Amino acid sequence: MNYESEITKRKTFAIISHPDAGKTTLTEKLLLYSGAINIAGAVKSNKIKKTAASDFLEIEKQRGISVATSVLSFDYKEHKINLLDTPGHKDFAEDTYRTLTAVDSVILVIDCVKGVEEQTEKLMGVCRMRNTPVIIFINKLDREGREPIELLDELESKLSIRVRPLTWPLGMGYKFRGVYNIHKSTFAFYQTNKTKIEEDVQLFNGLEDPALDDVFRDEAKVLRHDVELIDAIYDDFDKKAYLEGKLAPVFFGSALNNFGINELLETFVEIAPAPSKRESTTGIIQPDHSEFSGFVFKIHANLDPRHRDRIAFLRIVSGKFERNKFYHHVRLNRDLKFSNPATFMAANKTVVEDAFPGDVIGLYDSGTFMIGDTLTEGENFIFKGIPRFAPEIFRVVRNQDPFKTKQLEKGIQYLTDEGLAQLFTQDGGNKKVIGVVGELQFDVLKYRLLHEYGASVEFAGMSAYKAFWVKFSDESEIDELKRIRNNYLYFDKNENLVFIAESEYSITMARQKNPKAEFLSAIEQNERVLKLQ
């Protein structure tokens, strides 16, 4: 197979949702439909869920929260599909945002009872920023949910995206009959069958087909009315608008009952984009650029806590990656080769010989990678667009075991490299502050520092509003800041100057008094803004 077709057969995407909307269930069902797994019954399906690939961490098992991001690769027909799983819990949203930089499209799952929820809006905000194409799956139609038309309105108004239903449900909850495919004029009948993957589908000769009356009796009128209404309200599906991230096709179904998955998967492989270009410090890198390049968007602790090595997840942007070949680590200016690059299928890892744009490979790492690192075949550029957000919750690190100081420092360095939290060290002092996006990350840090590094730590409260990276071209531009706010100045691990403002007022004043300096609430991963001399 030639290089060109290796690229076009790939689809790299993520499923996103507010927790509990059905992301995990849909993931499993897509694997089931593609033949990647074989589940004999609903009980087993739940069991697979509980031991799914995303259960990397012990803490996750304890809390039942999907902390980790995992990668699932599977074949469907002539396509190679890479599904990047994302943590559902909002305290790990930053991890999800980074994963979204590594995909080319997403499927958004909505719970038909709850509609658009808080996390749905945030995640879609990130997709909209990057113009990521979105397909929407409205789930749990077997439940008494909200009116479909009302849900569509809410999607458009809250997510600022146009929608176009491609299927339409007849009934809901205990009256749910199935979904009508508007383009193919087929009706898929709903059955409460959690194991079978074939659907009972009947072809009609359009909405006027009298067979509709025979099959649905009075409900045929409802179906005709609804579909005509939909066709009148919504423009025809426009693939170009979908690929530009402006229009989202909508499907209805019930992941738990294996219903509506087929339509979703078939349409996904038909319309979802092949691996796309990425922006770098020297310009756009196209997937068909002949030389290999890729970036690390995720670093994960090893499954086995006895070994400290980690897995760096690398998304390939261009060229062909080959095992045991030297590649250039741009940040470190070092050439490295990888003898055991891995691909993933649920909990199983296999060694890959080669990989192509769109693929995500796992590289064993003993501390050489940070999130945002670029590997090339020798070229000197760094991929852009992997964000690092300013944390909003801060705590001071208090070492509880002075004999383990080294372990604590090492542990914090490693865990912050993974992107779990950010470390700030006070300017001229020794105070170490950890900043996170969600409270839960402190628990994870504490647990992992103890279990993986033997270091015992407490986090003391600290009143702070937000951190800002300070960018300036001459130190005189921040004289005022250093004079009045020196105690609030820290360095991040890249030696960037950071101002941890204690209130909104304080940052407003800092901006006013230091008008030439910039105070940034997000920077590029590994970016170096100017530091104090």
Ligand code: G4P
């Ligand atoms: P998440 O990954 O988005 O957090 O959601 P997940 O798939 O874990 O699903 C959340 C709950 O919703 C699960 O129930 C799941 O069985 C249920 N669910 C998913 N799809 C459907 C559907 O189409 N219809 C209905 N009625 N329920 C659905 P749970 O009780 O929390 O877990 P479990 O005991 O079933 O594992």
